[in-house]
Amino acid sequence: MVPRLPDPPAPRAEGGRPVSGEWVSDHLEADAVQASIDRLARRIRARFPERSLAGVADHLRSLADEVEDTSDSSRLRLRVMRWVTGLLAAALAVATAVVVGQVVLDLRADGLGEPADLLALLETGVNDLVFSALAIWFLMMAPARHERSRMLGLLHRLRSTAHVIDMHQVTKDPEHLRADYVPTGASVRDPMTREEMAHYLDYCAEMLSMVGKVAALCAEASGDDVVLDTVSDVESLASDLAARIWQKISVLP
Template sequence: MNDKTDSFVLRDDRIIATVATLRRRIEERFPGSGLSGLCQRLLDVSQHAAERANQISQPIKSIRILGFAMATLLIVVLVASVIYALLKVEADKIGVLEWIAAIESGLNDIIFFAIAIYFLVRLETRIKRERTLKAIHELRAIAHIIDMHQLTKNPERYVREWTDTKNSPKKTMSAFELNRYLDYCSEMLSLIGKIAALYVQHFDDADAVAAVSEVEQLTTGLSRKIWQKIMILEQTRVLDDCNDTQPDQPDSPCPTTPT
């Protein structure tokens, strides 16, 4: 495979390396955190995903062999039926009714074997689809867990006028650390979409592709929500800088409130 073809293929080793690098970055920034442990889980899943995707793309040999044997048997039965009919014609001069009965019997055998072969072909697809959907469901669950991790990370708490209540989450991060935390969550969500795409890269099944599209839509929506928080945090930082450098100036170009 040449380089031009490789550029249009998702490489599982690159995805795994990216997830591993992200896990190290999170651990360095937030050692021992739940997000670091979750990224380790995502790394394990990405490594297994490479193996699963490769297995799904490969034919199931037992089903293929059985289908080939039945197809061969179908051809043998068909040829034997024709030879038997011709020999019968030469020996007994059979009439129209006997011909009709022989043809009907042969057609029944052909239909039976054809249905069996079709069932085996569909069985292989169903088995692969079930494996794919199970793996994608695992990725969907991780995406929701990531969303739970960033759920209480409210950037508006960094506004100077903010007042905590008795049950407010504890503020344990600086604005910069919160920015990095949210960005890590967004990166993990993006990688989930890439891992999901591995399963259908060489398995063109409509149900599996639809499930991957749903996961990508989910992660994109969650990531968009996170980036809204990052934008609020950035606007809050800009507002604080303006208030520190240009206090009480009505003609200041700084925004008055974060939006």
């Protein structure tokens, strides 16, 4: 009996995506997140054309685009900045070595001199070395600090977007749909039916999930500890807000 050969692997396009269209990868793909946000915005517009929730989805898509653009441009920018700062640090190190070498040559030419003069010269040399080391460290860390600042600014905007989404659903109270509900003069009137409110709350929860995905794209683009901690905070915020929405959906009459 001839043994059966294993089936060949399914053909895949670039980026780890099978031809069938399903995403299989070991990291989050920016274009998949963007496509999901676009699809969500179309669904919102189709069901709630008069609501501004779709505009929030468009803004979230722009943030996702910015993350991708930042990731692509940041690699080149960081590479250039590292080359420039590396050259400056090397020049500073060479200049420091030249100065120290000149001092040593002067000492050999003039003799050791008085102990007080030697102590003052030694103190000056140590100070020069310390300040040179600090300057080199500052130059080498400049690209990372610049990239951290850009990513943190984008993550702060994502956090604000999550709160904006939450504001869109905060007045959607399932109690208003109960037959025995008695509104007051200060009650927020919303003519949504049960089905409409369920869809609206579901869209808000999905959009909050996309906020977490866009934040995860920032983590894909940066390995900075502060950035990763902020990404975790944004993901936790989006998850907590979405959980409150699902509680509302679960008690719809």
